[in-house]
Amino acid sequence: MPAPCTRQYPAWSNAKLLDLISIWGEEAVQSQLCSRRRNYDTYGQISQCMTERGYDLDTLQCRVKVKELQNAYHKVWEANCRSGAAPTSCQFYKELDAILGGDPTSTVKTTVATSVACIPVESGLRQEEEILDEDVEGGGRSRGRG
Template identity: 70%
Template sequence: MPPRTRRAPVWSDGKVLDLISVWGEEAVQSHLRSSHRNYDTFGQISREMMQRGHDRDALQCRIKVKELQNAYRKAREANSRSDAAPATCHFYKELDVILGGRPHLHSKDHHGHFRGQFNKAEQEEEEQQRSRSKGA
């Protein structure tokens, strides 16, 4: 008899909305942006999900967030093509609040250069420039 494989848990709309709510908190987003090793942050997300009555571990939360990001990016990329019919994904509006203003890791600017995400020093420099230009 073959070993039983673990199946991915079923995520109800309510659970996904709670996950998006926790994941979208500024403190959580800040932790995720500041480190490539995010297991502890997803542990924090998992604990918050438990407090909301949802039994999900850090890995399950991480996998679901990645699935949501991928679905959002596919819909957004499809919408960026002028010849494409409008596309969306489940929870698009909620995800757009979190992901809408960010450059995508593998997308290119109008010169064909990869945009990527800024490193922390570049982010701080950009914030300083913005605050100087507001004061001028």
């Protein structure tokens, strides 16, 4: 029996990650992520903005990378909250902290400045939204985190 086919995504450069973070941190994008339960269109908008900046990324790639960044930030944030723990950090912690606000359970406090504004995408529910609405970890969905 052949091994299951898995899709290999290219490595993310620092410039690509910073562009993703700046788009994700835009006030309009954060507002959509906080106000909607289904965010497929919002991640599609992020993908479109990344395409406009010269990157070839689909909606799922953008969503997965945002979730990875959130998880990395939350691990560091929780580790730093433990009594007696030595301070730790992760790549782009300062930028992520500006978006996530220092508290993984709170709503967004500030946004990352960016020069590109994206227009919100409105449409009805699709099957992809059902698939992408589930968190990879299976631990449920935290409001305001996309």
